[in-house]
Amino acid sequence: MGKVIVVTSGKGGVGKTTSTANLGTALALLGKSVVLVDADVGLRNLDIVMGLESRVVYTSMDVIEKQCELNKALVRDRRVDGLMLLAASQKNNKDDMQPEQMKAICDKLRTTYDFTLVDSPAGIERGFRNASAGADEAIVVTTPDVSAIRDADRIIGLLQNVEIEPINLVINRFSPQLVGNGSMMDQADVLDILNIDLIGVVPEDSGVITSTNRGIPLVYEDGSPGAQAYMRIARRLTGQRIPIPDLEQKGLFSSIVNWFTKNR
């Protein structure tokens, strides 16, 4: 039985789609069977980032409306074994889909694929509820700025309400230089607020933009820092223990202990 992981954030433009595409490809490169589900109905773009745009015939909406079988709607990525995409309908909108329908799709995919990654739309409304309906676990993506973090915090609360566990954090577009000169929050600041487990930090990498435009996920170019970060996160998702440098993971318990020791 595989895992269904929703990739979400609250705020738009922080790197959900980029992360879904790269983590999915990375997991497939590690030998896992993977299906990527675009849950951004009406504003789909995972197919573009994956370079599979021209090969999409059916969408999840066709599956829901019983126009085609689920298997037939999956687009196979020919560059790597075991990687599939289920596209979102572009002509429908988010209210045309019910959370239970998305859950039914995820439940089926879970029986066949090691990983089902669901790319969530921005927001906390129906689109988010659809995307998270079938999820076992979550990856919350944030950039190190206060507004993205506040939205991530909101999403974490909502995920905890529906008991999705674990919730892992990806900090994206991290810039050591900006942290160095004090104009960006560092990892510890972000974790101090969000208080969930960090699964990886992806640096700001201009390669992301070119790879998006070319429809070739960054992880195929293993030299780049972004690609390496995504490969490490994928390994962690498969259960490998790879330390995250410069990280002090803080849970509630350790915060209480820290406070006690600090205030002795």
Added chain:
Amino acid sequence: MNRSLTGATVQIDFQSPTLNDEEIDYLRSKLREDYDLIVRGVELGEDSASPPIAAAPTTHTISQTTDAVATRDGEPSRIVPCTIRSGQTEEFPQGSLIIYGDVNSGGEVRAGGDIVVLGTLRGNAYAGTNGRLSAVIIAMDFAPLQLQIGNCVNRSSTNQKPPGYPEIARIGPEDVIIIEKFVKF
């Protein structure tokens, strides 16, 4: 800490996040040694439906909140064992609120009595909602967006980092909220 709690009997009801036996024992002895608080009972979440994986350490889950039995002026206190996140509100008009966690930006806590945050206060805190002007707000790290005590409001002027020691907000002379280093109650 809060004198009102000294010697009181408190019940904490745990659900999430999970704590193991050792952690619970640690909290129990800390609360007793440092604050003279006696942990009367630790209620474990019902985990029986999904038995823990063989190798995993025993963990317990924390249920939402529990109202402690005694506090200042005979009012109850509510202990919240987790962080209040953006978009979440914790309200307790009957008495004081004690938060074992943070109150994040976009989150809100409201209490008829005092508010004690055993973490960082980054969101909004409203004490003395029933008009009690003697109510106070205490946090280990104080970086609130907005404070209100009774009908006095205080908005944060800058994005200042907390000073690294606990602070207390109360209504001072001329009905303005003053924030100062928290030494004792």
